[in-house]
Amino acid sequence: QVQLVQSGAEVKKPGASVKVSCKASGYTFTSYYMHWVRQAPGQGLEWMGIINPSGGSTSYAQKFQGRVTMTRDTSTSTVYMELSSLRSEDTAVYYCARSLTDNYMDVWGKGTTVTVSS
Amino acid sequence: DIQMTQSPSSVSASVGDRVTITCRASQGISSWLAWYQQKPGKAPKLLIYAASSLQSGVPSRFSGSGSGTDFTLTISSLQPEDFATYYCQQANSFPVTFGQGTRLEIK
Numbered sequence: 037q038v039q040l041v042q043s044g045a046e047v048k049k050p051g052a053s054v055k056v057s058c059k060a061s062g063y064t065f066t067s068y069y070m071h072w073v074r075q076a077p078g079q080g081l082e083w084m085g086i087i088n089p090s091g092g093s094t095s096y097a098q099k100f101q102g103r104v105t106m107t108r109d110t111s112t113s114t115v116y117m118e119l120s121s122l123r124s125e126d127t128a129v130y131y132c133a134r135s136l137t138d139n140y141m142d143v144w145g146k147g148t149t150v151t152v153s154s
Numbered sequence: 155d156i157q158m159t160q161s162p163s164s165v166s167a168s169v170g171d172r173v174t175i176t177c178r179a180s181q182g183i184s185s186w187l188a189w190y191q192q193k194p195g196k197a198p199k200l201l202i203y204a205a206s207s208l209q210s211g212v213p214s215r216f217s218g219s220g221s222g223t224d225f226t227l228t229i230s231s232l233q234p235e236d237f238a239t240y241y242c243q244q245a246n247s248f249p250v251t252f253g254q255g256t257r258l259e260i261k
Contacts, residue, residue, distance in 0.1 A: 071250070073198075081190075081198065081241055083250040097249040098155075131197055139245035140188045142209065144197035 038062035040132050040145035047151045053120040056148045058132035065113040066090040068134040071141055072106065072117045076128040084130075086139075087115055122152045156180050156244050160253035166261040171232045175256045177225045177242035186246035189218055189227045192255075193238045202227065203245075232258075 043057040058070065072084040085096035087106040094106045100119070108115045115132060130148045133141035157180035167173050177187065185205040190198035200209045202218035205225055215230040229236055237260050242253040 080255045081192075081243075081252040083252065086248070086250075095248050133197075138203070139186075139250055140200060140203040141190075141198070141243075142200045142203075144199075147197055 038143050040134065040143060042130075042132060042145040042148045045149040045151070047153065048122050050123055050152055050154055052122050052152075053118060054122060054150050055116055055118040056130050056132075056150070058115045058117070058145050060113045060115070060134070063134075065110060068136060069139075070106075070108070070115045071133045071135060071139075072104075073131045073133060073141075074128040075131070075147075076125070079128075082128075084117070089113075089115060119150075122150075124152050126150065127152045155249055156183060156247065156251050158242055158244055158251050158253040160240075160242055160256050162256060163254065164257040164259060166259045167232055168261045169232050169234055171261075173229045173232060173258065175227045175240055175242075175258075177220075177227070177253050179223045179225075179244055179246075182222045183244045183246035185221045186244055187218070187220070187225050188243045188245060189216075190241045190243065191236075191238045192241065198241065201240075229258075234260075 041059045046054050066089050071086045074082050087094045089108045105118045133144040135141045159178045161176050187205045189202040192198040201212050206218045217228050239255045239257045241255050
């Protein structure tokens with residue numbers, strides 16, 4: 037079955053970086069784009085960016101430009117999202133979600149909780 | 155960026171009720187709109203895409219309509235499992251943006 041399995045929860049100190057993984061299975065990895073969406077506690081959904089696993093091209097939300105890097109490893113069907121210079125406001129659940137070129141996210145990972153605290 | 159505004163922010167309803175949630179885009183997005191349902195502690199679930207197309211496996215009591223800037227999600231007869239938060243999302247252009255959410259509560 038189609039699934040996205042994300043890495044486990046992380047606790048980081050302010051100023052550190054975090055790298056979250058999302059392993060895809062059950063479909064052709066390079067046929068779907070992958071989005072990253074985050075949700076702060078009690079808040080709504082915030083889109084961070086997208087990666088095309090086929091060629092590796094990316095597009096990031098302006099808010100995260102310079103702090104986020106999305107990469108992929110086609111040999112393991114895994115995408116990664118690295119966020120640097122963490123601050124307390126980055127405490128959130130981070131989701132990966134796939135889509136076709138239409139940007140409708142039909143399969144989601146279960147989320148990875150990232151806590152930033154001194 | 156395209157701003158998505160949902161109304162109401164929360165609504166109370168009873169099992170069997172008909173509920174409508176509205177989403178307005180700050181500029182025209184044709185039919186490039188999706189609706190998601192999210193339950194506490196869970197990932198969002200795609201319900202409707204292209205404004206009115208029902209995602210596979212989603213009950214037919216869910217329907218979507220609209221184009222341009224104004225969209226609606228309707229649940230024709232609320233079931234207990236429908237109490238959740240609903241988000242609209244524009245897929246017209248980057249950055250993808252979501253509405254702030256509508257919390258559907260049991261009356």
